Amino acid sequence: VQLVESGGGLVQPGGSLRLSCVGSGFPFSSYTMRWYRQAPGKERELVAAIASAAGSTNYADSVKGRFSISRDNAKNTVYLQMNSLKPEDTAVYYCNVVRRSVNYWGQGTQVTVSS
Numbered sequence: 001v002q003l004v005e006s007g008g009g010l011v012q013p014g015g016s017l018r019l020s021c022v023g024s025g026f027p028f029s030s031y032t033m034r035w036y037r038q039a040p041g042k043e044r045e046l047v048a049a050i051a052s053a054a055g056s057t058n059y060a061d062s063v064k065g066r067f068s069i070s071r072d073n074a075k076n077t078v079y080l081q082m083n084s085l086k087p088e089d090t091a092v093y094y095c096n097v098v099r100r101s102v103n104y105w106g107q108g109t110q111v112t113v114s115s
Helices: none
Strands: 002-006 009-011 017-024 033-038 045-050 057-059 067-072 077-082 091-099 102-105 109-113
Touching (some): 002 091, 017 091, 033 067, 033 077, 045 067, 057 067
Parallel strands (some): 009 109
Antiparallel strands (some): 002 017, 033 091, 067 077, 091 102, 091 109
């Protein structure tokens, strides 16, 4: 299993970014995909999740209405569209899949929201 994130960077408050995560080594379309984030000195927290086929989604309260998770199973890719970014969204963002009770993580992508 391999997960590779991209799309992070430095953005001003109120700006937008789109993160991507490409999965390989497993049947991508069959698995729920998740985005987590970890800010300095804080625990890793679940940001958003999207189910496999039906594509139902759920979000942390802190990002509802601002972030949107989606997936393209033909491209083995999950996205996180982040709008109205706030300084408190600054963190390393990780893609996650749980397969056979094992958590797999990408290398993470840094998102910094600052003026």
